[in-house]
Amino acid sequence: MTVERVGIVGAGQMGAGIAEVCARAHVDVLVYEQTRELTAAGRNRILRSLDRGVSSGKITERERENAACRLRFTFDLADFADRQLVVEAVLEDEKIKTDIFTELDAVVTDPGAVLASNTSSIPITTLGSATTSPNRIVGLHFFNPVPVLPLVELVTTDATSETVADRAEQFAGDVLGKQVVRSADRSGFVVNALLVPYLLSAIRMVESGFATKEDVDKATVLGLAHPMGPLALADLIGLDTVKAIADSMYTEFAEPLFAPPPLLLQMVGAGQVGKKTGIGFYRYE
């Protein structure tokens, strides 16, 4: 059965991006946020990105209008009762996420519904164990900027039913047009298990005076043909998110390469978390 009604929990950077790609794929989207201010910020984020899609020729004016019409917002998770697939995309905080999954489990009535998390590193098994139906829980991990990057990681656990996994894969692949890779439930999944040690190494290089941030970024852009350097990328992801992922990975693997370096901790402590706050390794307008 094709998924036609989706719920997104959280309208931050990732939640807004996921909501946008769903709306652009002709799906009815209901977005949960906690406050009027966060809802307004999320809506603006989506509308700005849709405008960018139009100005870069990716979508027409009409497609933007239609996508905007498919988006509705709510302050009450109880409104998710009729959703066939929900993607949770709130802060990387295990307690907040498990509470949301407990509530979603009680609210979403379809026993074959997909309850997905966009977590980068919190075990899907942990989220599943906060519910009475761990067979419905998967990870659906998108990449930022969501409208641009074609990958989704599908993370299944020992408890995930094959029907639910197939439904999630069909949705991400056939409905959203993303490329799907499957990963076991290991902190960081495939991409962050590779990416995070690289980002932390770049931060350590700057911290130790090995090279300047500009030169580290320039080296990877020009020498490895990466679209952006690791420090600019850490700013884009959000240094708070990078730290949270590193913490989860360090907790799971106890490998020094996942330990967040002091410079990262200091910047997060000072609120310099990257593009979303206007300052991280670089400054943003």
Ligand code: CAA
């Ligand atoms: N809707 C549709 N298309 C859009 C768009 C939008 N809102 N915004 C941008 N685009 C398109 C542009 O039209 C452009 O397309 P063409 O190349 O076909 O012209 C393309 O996206 C690139 O956009 P820009 O030219 O405006 O910007 P850029 O060339 O400077 O690229 C970037 C910016 C896309 C961010 C690029 O630098 C990039 O891909 N960087 C790497 C990002 C990355 O690695 N993300 C993953 C982070 S890890 C993560 O997210 C997961 C996690 O758990 C931490």
